């Protein structure tokens with residue numbers, strides 16, 4: 001599965017109750033989008049206070065717009081910020097900026113995985129064949145990956161650049177349970193599967209394969225055969241696995257058994273630690289008292305949050321390498337772990353099969369280069385929609401003042417505290433939010449950049465016209481567009497720093513970035 005498909009599988013669409021009930025606060029767009037911003041009439045009065053940096057916890061709007069596409073402010077594009085960190089970067093044809101980012105930052109990347117291939121079952125049910133589909137979409141793409149595979153020199157710094165490994169992703173697509181069964185029980189078909197992939201790798205001179213399948217735990221024999229053949233040819237195999245989640249005990253067990261089965265012979269395991277909530281958000285809990293009988297008490301109310309909490313990264317590394325603490329005094333189970341992951345006592349059994357240092361030395365922790373933007377509805381205790389306006393940042397000339405930014409964030413927090421009986425609710429599913437989306441929002445709105453502590457992700461609140469083009473009559477009879485209040489979470493270099501720190505502290509080998517084309521150059525400044 002691609003992360004997109006994993007995402008869509010996980011979508012738990014908000015209950016239609018809210019789709020019906022949350023008539024969005026009908027703010028007239030034009031009143032709030034007070035842009036283009038006032039242009040520096042008083043540039044001499046510009047605040048001399050400590051300037052915002054691209055790399056601070058709260059990079060300002062204008063700093064991001066000015067620097068996120070450019071080279072690092074210090075050092076070369078090609079010097080790793082974290083020596084010893086193994087870095088795999090995915091490049092997808094649908095986020096083509098990644099091709100250039102991979103070249104501009106190749107000195108910081110060990111392996112590039114172009115997302116080009118699927119493996120599909122084919123032929124007569126009595127004799128299955130497995131066909132490899134895809135390849136470099138154009139000759140340009142073929143030249144691109146060969147350039148990365150060859151040693152090079154940075155023209156400005158004369159720094160010599162090591163070859164980058166090219167290991168395309170092969171994804172098993174359209175497989176039925178029957179296809180898996182055939183593959184497992186028929187030697188000839190198994191051989192065909194392996195050789196189809198090997199043939200492509202040899203012809204194209206790749207350095208290995210990233211294999212993604214929704215049923216890795218069931219495929220020990222074919223994966224081992226593929227791994228053996230690749231190793232014979234001096235090539236490598238990375239396997240992709242879903243993350244452990246606190247509410248999916250059964251799938252956690254399958255993931256862990258895949259780790260136990262496959263970790264002895266694959267070269268690396270990429271665990272997809274992103275989309276902790278995904279598009280569907282999470283079930284809403286509030287500490288506040290909700291009046292008896294309020295519609296807010298009915299089921300299915302959802303809320304939003306960051307893409308990847310840091311603690312979740314840590315738990316995944318610990319869980320996969322068999323290091324979660326087992327406390328047999330607690331129901332013969334595991335203290336804290338049941339809560340953290342919903343594991344059953346059988347975690348102890350799986351744990352016995354895991355070799356922590358072996359797994360850690362192969363673990364590439366998924367790092368999202370994107371976030372989500374969520375349409376938010378504000379409701380009072382009676383579930384009546386309220387109009388709430390997003391907070392804004394200081395006037396343009398003070399946008400780079402750290403003190404001014406802090407003042408505006410404080411003001412926003414005070415305002416939020418004062419409306420403690422108006423709640424933000426996810427009004428419909430969220431959408432992925434990339435650097436291009438961020439740039440558009442920053443150009444279009446004077447947003448305040450804020451930060452979520454648990455994930456180190458930044459977020460901005462803004463208004464955006466509804467996709468369905470809904471309008472509303474103004475008093476003068478003309479139509480005004482209706483806007484969603486939106487909150488968008490996104491990673492910045494400071495988020496990347498925290499994630500990498502967490503990965504290294506947990507003892508994993510490195511990171512796998514999904515995907516290079518989504519995040520903008522600035523994320524690579526931190527890698």
Ligand SMILES: *[C@@H]1O[C@H](CO)[C@@H](O)[C@H](O)[C@H]1NC(C)=O
Nearest residue numbers: 062063066396397398399400
């Ligand atoms: C803020 O700093 C950036 C450079 O970091 C600069 O390009 C931008 O113009 C500054 N903005 C203002 C309003 O001074």
Ligand SMILES: *[C@@H]1O[C@H](CO)[C@@H](O)[C@H](O)[C@H]1NC(C)=O
Nearest residue numbers: 069070071077104154156521
């Ligand atoms: C460094 O990266 C920037 C983009 O962030 C690019 O414009 C520049 O050409 C790169 N320089 C080198 C030497 O790769």
